[in-house]
Amino acid sequence: MSLKKPEDMTPEQLAMALRNAHVLETWILAVKSHAFDVLKNGGTIPGFKLGYGPKKRVWKFAMIEQAVKTLEAMGVKHEELFPPPELISLPKAEKVLKDHGLWPAKKRGQQRPPTPLDPFTDYSIPEPRVLPVDAHEDEIDNKRTDAEREFGT
Numbered sequence: 001m002s003l004k005k006p007e008d009m010t011p012e013q014l015a016m017a018l019r020n021a022h023v024l025e026t027w028i029l030a031v032k033s034h035a036f037d038v039l040k041n042g043g044t045i046p047g048f049k050l051g052y053g054p055k056k057r058v059w060k061f062a063m064i065e066q067a068v069k070t071l072e073a074m075g076v077k078h079e080e081l082f083p084p085p086e087l088i089s090l091p092k093a094e095k096v097l098k099d100h101g102l103w104p105a106k107k108r109g110q111q112r113p114p115t116p117l118d119p120f121t122d123y124s125i126p127e128p129r130v131l132p133v134d135a136h137e138d139e140i141d142n143k144r145t146d147a148e149r150e151f152g153t
Contacts, residue, residue, distance in 0.1 A: 035130045049133050052126035057090040060122040067120035074102055074116060093117060 006014065039050040059067060064087060071081055071093065080096050081088055088096070094117065097103045104113040 032130060036128070039130060040128070045130075047133050048130050050128055051131035053129055055123045055126055057121050058124045059087065059090065060120050063120045067117070070116060070120070071097075075100060076102075090117060090121060 004013070006017075009017065035045055035048065036050070038045060039048065068078075068081055068087070072078060074097070076093075076096055081093070094103065094115075097116065102116070104115055106112045
């Protein structure tokens with residue numbers, strides 16, 4: 001499938017594409033939704049699999065109040081933690097602590113030392129989604145299958 005590069009389109013072609021973008025966007029969402037359902041129900045789609053997105057660090061809900069108190073006790077201003085409308089993300093809190101010189105340094109070749117945010121950190125549960133199959137992963141799976149045939153494991 002080949003689409004024209006936007007920079008190669010005339011103003012009229014760009015206008016037509018923009019007028020019809022909602023049709024493509026709706027269709028793409030429907031395709032992704034159907035593909036997800038097919039894979040979730042045990043079907044196959046060549047080159048795709050059901051997988052998970054990346055895990056993200058999130059505040060432990062029950063620990064937010066203690067996290068705020070800890071950060072404020074370390075000298076972080078309340079306004080830095082609560083720009084409207086909510087508490088800053090963990091990566092932003094980490095940056096604030098680094099900017100204040102309060103983040104423990106990691107030495108080369110050593111594990112990361114504990115941080116003041118560790119007690120308040122959790123990981124979100126990634127949403128399942130359709131992912132392209134990694135060719136390298138297929139190669140590993142094929143080798144695993146070969147080994148199972150060879151050694152009966």
